[in-house]
Amino acid sequence: MLDPSLNNLLIETIAANFKSKEMDEIGRMLNKKFNLYDVAEKTSVVTIGARSAATVLVDHMVSINKLHDFIKLLAELDNNQIQGRTLQMEGYDYFLQQFTHSGYFYDFTKRKVLPLKTESKEMPNWGALKDGKSYPITIISVDIVSNSELVNKYGAKVMKKVYTSLWGFLKHSLEHTDGRIWTWAGDGGILAFAFKDQIERAVKFAVEVQRTITLFNMNKNYPISEPIELRLGINSGKLVYHNDTGQIISEVINLAAHLEKHKTIPGGISITEKVFTSINPKLQSIFKGIGNFEGVPCFQSDRLDLVVCQD
Structure with missing residues (x-):
């Protein structure tokens, strides 16, 4: 019933x-x-x-x-x-x-x-996605800024504690936006959103993370003496789902990762045009044009130092 x-x-x-x-x-x-x-x-x-x-x-x-x-x-x-x-x-x-x-x-x-x-x-497939079938998915690529320098300064063992705490911090924020961690490799990974309002939920999640990472850095159990900064890149499109999410290969994921690595400023978020045109006007209003990335126009926030890229 x-x-x-x-x-x-x-x-x-x-x-x-x-x-x-x-x-x-x-x-x-x-x-x-x-x-x-x-x-x-x-x-x-x-x-x-x-x-x-x-x-x-x-x-x-x-x-x-x-x-x-x-x-x-x-x-x-x-x-x-x-x-x-x-x-x-x-x-x-x-x-x-x-x-x-x-x-x-x-x-x-x-x-x-x-x-x-x-x-x-x-459940990484939300209990609904079938192995080998294509679905519209919104991807967030997330990475710690200057991670190599932090490892050299504090050591891999200490930084592993930071990674573990960050994973828990992101997972907590994902719960109320119904996102999933598909892959995680210590200092960063790939997050996924599916179903209704997936794009807007992904962007709101990203904004929340960048605005609350300061609280994460102020935690009394935070193991290093300087704050971490994140870069987030967001793209959306159809990709073929696999139960082993770490093996999913897609241009949707690649573009999100490229945006995050090559275009996003520390503390910022970069998104494609498909993402931009799918969010509400209040979220759109924080972005401005900043030129091209990989041959397409991009946008950046005046107020929050967020980067957007048209797809």
Whole structure:
């Protein structure tokens, strides 16, 4: 049984992806006697709208205790054919991500709906992304400024304590913006955001981090005598997801990393045009043009020393 909002999301997702005849066929995949018109108590001469048909289908699966089997079936129908067309389940990944809030998730490897044994925020795929499939993702590349000099001055052992603390600091901030740490190599790494409002959430996260890193440096357990500074580079686009997130190769990631390394000032954030045009006007207002980066126009903040690059 799903809570009302999740149940409604499932119905809307099905209605957006299937025609009524296709829903009738899907119903019979789990119940050979299923007939959409019989269950809806309609005659075959009456047209059943997509949303009504989806409601009938979902309610029926709940009534025969086949909800988890139904969720599995929909996951496996993605990129497969139904009634002669290849199906692309738009929005189903978002449903699967929201489904984790019910205490369950769909395991693509085991092909089962399973109880969550850990919090969904610990899952790098949000409990929803399928290995080998392409998704729109927003990437943040983060790095400590002048890390080599800090290691030479304080030693690798002491700096490892800084890295561990920074990882925890970022992870805490990521929790309320629903981001994930995909790779972390001591002094920096790659962070990822997915699903609705991903770009704005990523930018707000970055601004929050740069504005609160001072508090991190003032922590009584901070092990070195000088503050660290960060550079953040943000880009967004489609990339192919892999369960081993450290092995994901993408121009989306590369551009974010290049922006962070080559264009971003200490304490600053650089973002592509796609990111810039996707955030609200108040966030946009902190940026100004500063020329080109890798052949494209860039922008920088007057007030916060933030850098933006058009893509």
